Amino acid sequence: MxxxxxxxxxxxxxxxxxxxxxxxxxxxxxxxxxxxxxNPKIIVACIATVGDRVLWIKRGTPPKQGCWAQPSGFMENGETPEQAAARELFEETGAVIDPAKLNLFLVGSLPAISEVYLVYYGELDDFQVATTDEALEIRLCDESEAPWDQYAYPEVIEATRQFYRDHAKRSYGVYRGRYVDGVNTIERVN
Missing domain, CATH: 2.20.70.10 (Ubiquitin Ligase Nedd4; Chain: W;)
Structure with missing residues (x-):
């Protein structure tokens, strides 16, 4: 306790x-x-796209400082998950996305650390970004350019690769991800 x-x-x-x-x-x-x-904490992530590319940030703060990921963070009281994902994107990169334009991609859980992840995606209308204390560098990467070997959270690599596959077809599923006892699973639920 x-x-x-x-x-x-x-x-x-x-x-x-x-x-x-x-x-x-x-x-x-x-x-x-x-x-x-x-109770478990809820973390939201925002996969922001521009054309065929996904926005990646080089983390400026712990945990995993100096590694690459998508903008993410803890949901605050009084906001919807979509608002939280849009807020995290803005706080970390200055990029603006309308929460109403975000779509659910993944519901994941890490029971060992009592966290639930909600991952949303959406297209940026205007790619206006700036580095921040939380994002030392910002890149748009297609799947072949993504910094997979420096990914801050290897337990979500398969989910991120699945997003790239869905995005290439512009046909998206909603997935359930689990990371239990070192085993990562992802399955489509719709």
């Missing part, structure tokens, strides 16, 4: 116990009945 000894609502010292109707120990507040659930 995480180390959260005080209630975020009322400040009372929390008690670790299994709440009624639950199956796992949680931090519970006996004063206000708040239950502090420690």
């Amino acid at each position: 995480s180390d959260r000894p005080f209630c975020r609502r009322c400040g009372t010292l929390l008690t670790e116990r299994v709440p009624a109707g639950d199956h796992k120990p949680r931090w519970c507040c006996d004063a206000c009945s708040f239950i502090d659930y420690d």
